[in-house]
Amino acid sequence: MARWLVASAWPYINYVPHLGTIIGSVLSGDVMARYLRSKGEQVLYVSGSDEHGTPIEVEAIKRGITPRQLTDENHEKVKKLFEAWKISFDNYTRTESPVHVEFVRDFYLKVYRNGYIFTQEEELPYCPNCRRFLPDRFVQGQCPKCGYPEAFGDQCPSCGSPLDPKDLINPRCTICGTTPEIRSTKHWYFDLPRFAEKLKKYVEENPRLPSNARNFSLKLLREGLKPRSLTRDVSWGIPAPFPGAEGKTIYVWMEAVLGYISATIEYWRLKGEEEKWREYWFNGARSIFFIGKDNIPFHVIILPALLMASEEGYELPWTVSSTEFLMFEGKKFSKSQRIGVWIDEALEMFPVDYWRYTLLSIRPEVRDTNFTWELFLEKVNADLNDTLGNFIHRTLTFLCRFFDCKVPPEGELTEADRQMLREVERAKEAYDRLLGEIRIQQAVQTVTELARKANKYFNDRQPWRLAASNREEAATILHVASRVVEALASLLEAFTPTVALEIWRMLKLKPGENLKAGHQVALPKPLFRKVSLKEVEEKAGGGVKVLEEKVTPEDLARLGLKVAKIVEVEEVPGARKLYRIKLDLGGGLIKQTVAGLKTYYRADELLGKLVVVVSNMKPVKLMGLDSEVMILAAEDDGRVAILTPERPVKPGSRIL
Numbered sequence: 001m002a003r004w005l006v007a008s009a010w011p012y013i014n015y016v017p018h019l020g021t022i023i024g025s026v027l028s029g030d031v032m033a034r035y036l037r038s039k040g041e042q043v044l045y046v047s048g049s050d051e052h053g054t055p056i057e058v059e060a061i062k063r064g065i066t067p068r069q070l071t072d073e074n075h076e077k078v079k080k081l082f083e084a085w086k087i088s089f090d091n092y093t094r095t096e097s098p099v100h101v102e103f104v105r106d107f108y109l110k111v112y113r114n115g116y117i118f119t120q121e122e123e124l125p126y127c128p129n130c131r132r133f134l135p136d137r138f139v140q141g142q143c144p145k146c147g148y149p150e151a152f153g154d155q156c157p158s159c160g161s162p163l164d165p166k167d168l169i170n171p172r173c174t175i176c177g178t179t180p181e182i183r184s185t186k187h188w189y190f191d192l193p194r195f196a197e198k199l200k201k202y203v204e205e206n207p208r209l210p211s212n213a214r215n216f217s218l219k220l221l222r223e224g225l226k227p228r229s230l231t232r233d234v235s236w237g238i239p240a241p242f243p244g245a246e247g248k249t250i251y252v253w254m255e256a257v258l259g260y261i262s263a264t265i266e267y268w269r270l271k272g273e274e275e276k277w278r279e280y281w282f283n284g285a286r287s288i289f290f291i292g293k294d295n296i297p298f299h300v301i302i303l304p305a306l307l308m309a310s311e312e313g314y315e316l317p318w319t320v321s322s323t324e325f326l327m328f329e330g331k332k333f334s335k336s337q338r339i340g341v342w343i344d345e346a347l348e349m350f351p352v353d354y355w356r357y358t359l360l361s362i363r364p365e366v367r368d369t370n371f372t373w374e375l376f377l378e379k380v381n382a383d384l385n386d387t388l389g390n391f392i393h394r395t396l397t398f399l400c401r402f403f404d405c406k407v408p409p410e411g412e413l414t415e416a417d418r419q420m421l422r423e424v425e426r427a428k429e430a431y432d433r434l435l436g437e438i439r440i441q442q443a444v445q446t447v448t449e450l451a452r453k454a455n456k457y458f459n460d461r462q463p464w465r466l467a468a469s470n471r472e473e474a475a476t477i478l479h480v481a482s483r484v485v486e487a488l489a490s491l492l493e494a495f496t497p498t499v500a501l502e503i504w505r506m507l508k509l510k511p512g513e514n515l516k517a518g519h520q521v522a523l524p525k526p527l528f529r530k531v532s533l534k535e536v537e538e539k540a541g542g543g544v545k546v547l548e549e550k551v552t553p554e555d556l557a558r559l560g561l562k563v564a565k566i567v568e569v570e571e572v573p574g575a576r577k578l579y580r581i582k583l584d585l586g587g588g589l590i591k592q593t594v595a596g597l598k599t600y601y602r603a604d605e606l607l608g609k610l611v612v613v614v615s616n617m618k619p620v621k622l623m624g625l626d627s628e629v630m631i632l633a634a635e636d637d638g639r640v641a642i643l644t645p646e647r648p649v650k651p652g653s654r655i656l
């Protein structure tokens with residue numbers, strides 16, 4: 001059996017991660033780790049806090065504390081938050097761990113002895129006042145590309161361009177503001193171009209790599225790799241082990257990426273099984289790295305090259321799962337502009353599984369996706385509460401009311417019952433296939449879809465009608481429904497573990513146990529509750545940006561709102577809620593819509609009515625019928641009222 005190392009990108013802990021960070025890394029990794037464990041695989045799930053580098057050192061200096069004090073505080077905080085998010089790490093460690101420090105130094109010494117590291121003299125900015133070199137965040141100035149006045153030596157936060165400290169216009173020391181002088185200093189480089197051929201072969205011959213990782217890596221290889229700078233003239237970091245490199249540390253990016261190995265070593269060392277870590281890095285071990293697309297070069301180019309350069313025979317990354325970006329209400333997350341939700345404030349607002357479910361169901365797998373509060377409400381209210389929660393609750397409530405909370409025997413199955421049980425098997429197969437391909441977003445949808453079908457099954461079979469007249473048939477329906485509940489508990493475990501445990505508790509089963517006839521379940525409690533827009537506004541107010549963009553008159557004009565007259569209303573065979581409606585839009589123009597109004601209006605009430613429609617809608621098909629316009633209606637807690645002009649106007653009149 002293969003051994004699996006599940007790894008997620010190490011969060012940089014100058015602050016707590018936001019929703020976009022967690023979905024691309026630790027939350028996705030958690031789903032995979034939980035899934036593989038449930039299949040009986042040997043899995044180790046590791047990550048840790050990335051705590052070196054100049055952003056943290058600069059912030060610590062500004063706060064008048066040591067960088068270690070800052071990262072001690074943030075590491076503990078983030079670690080606790082990941083526990084609250086139910087991230088099932090086997091080892092969440094940190095780059096200040098002595099095991100990591102020792103491993104990085106040994107590793108680079110090996111690479112150095114193997115001849116893949118060289119030195120070079122460089123001219124770099126130096127602050128005569130602070131008496132230090134000014135790498136990366138230690139120097140600020142005007143961006144030569146976009147003119148932004150607060151660009152850093154390594155990158156411009158405004159246009160995103162990677163920069164060289166010497167390129168900055170009017171540079172100054174970030175700490176004291178002094179204009180730096182240029183001094184010469186020696187640095188160590190990793191000779192990355194020597195691995196270009198092998199890397200090309202690795203990328204081209206690894207069919208599992210997602211297309212964004214493959215394409216971007218091949219592009220970098222085509223453009224030609226450059227040696228990577230390995231050292232910095234700063235004290236906060238891992239001391240460089242090379243002869244003559246006293247006082248220099250390893251560049252943060254080049255050591256954090258080795259944390260996956262040191263975290264594996266640390267885990268087994270703490271267990272007292274020193275050598276066991278090798279089983280997760282050698283001899284056919286498989287590793288999956290959960291990263292955002294900005295991390296592709298470090299995991300598909302640099303990490304494999306370093307593993308090759310050690311000449312120890314490490315397995316190269318088996319695959320990466322590199323997500324696109326999550327946007328927040330159409331914008332980039334920004335701490336300074338308070339755009340987004342951070343993982344600590346998220347849990348202060350709503351239960352963890354509301355977030356896990358929503359984020360996983362919009363995981364940006366093939367393109368950037370957008371978190372909106374509107375979508376959050378829809379996921380919680382429609383998917384979790386009305387679909388999953390409703391089905392489980394009604395099944396167990398019914399079971400307790402009519403069958404003393406005992407699962408009845410199977411009895412004689414009708415075609416509808418067999419069909420429902422086949423849907424369960426189909427959902428399980430789809431779930432396995434999708435998670436096998438790390439398509440988490442669709443796997444989540446499969447589970448919700450199963451609950452949707454189960455609700456329909458329950459509605460169609462109407463066990464409440466049979467409870468008195470045909471108890472045996474009602475019993476069979478409840479037997480089938482209980483089995484669906486059990487399946488949902490299993491299928492939800494990787495996505496919403498707290499809710500899954502609660503379902504198992506109500507079923508009075510241990511996770512993974514099978515439900516048998518005669519088994520007694522507990523009285524159910526609702527798993528979810530509805531969330532209102534008002535609640536979101538109250539909770540997410542106070543700094544967190546909420547809700548909608550403002551609409552301009554032009555936006556409204558785009559809608560093509562018109563008055564139309566209902567000229568024909570017909571029932572749709574097989575649909576409980578739908579009418580097929582024909583509307584006169586004036587000038588002889590007749591259009592059709594399929595509308596869910598049957599529950600609220602009789603056909604004769606609608607006929608002849610003047611209504612408001614969206615006339616320029618992209619046509620869709622509903623139950624095989626064309627729907628070309630939309631009728632506007634107001635909804636108030638389950639009551640629906642059609643919008644109609646207050647006095648008669650001609651069909652086709654525009655709405656202003």
Ligand SMILES: [Zn+2]
Binds near residue numbers: 131174
């Ligand atoms: Zn200075």
Ligand SMILES: [Zn+2]
Binds near residue numbers: 147158159160
């Ligand atoms: Zn710029």
